[in-house]
Amino acid sequence: MSEHVAAEIWGELKRYVNTVDRNEAAETVVQILMDNDSDVEDIRNAFKGDTDIKRALTAYLDNDKDYSEEDEEDEDPEEEDYNEDDWEN
DSSP states (O other): OOHHHHHHHHHHHGGGSOGGGHHHHHHHHHHHHHHTTOOHHHHHHHTTTOHHHHHHHHHHHHHHHHHHHHHHHHSOTTOOOOOGGGSOO
16 A cells, blocks of 8 residues: 555544544554555655654654664674584584
8 A cells, every 4th residue: 555545544534533542543554554665754755744643653763773773782793603504414
């Protein structure tokens, strides 16, 4: 689904979402778009001016950055790199 279609759907439906639930709903929209390989810039362009989506996208990127930083910290720089050739049969 294109980001512009998602933005149009969101624009029409968000008024039916209770104000207290909009952040979570916006996070779900962002998650679905990202899971379907949408580009961050395409999402930003499609949802210009929508503070709920902007906030959700920022939170998504912050969480994604934190996750990748944790992965980098878990890696041991002295850990050897094994491949199939290193294994004896």
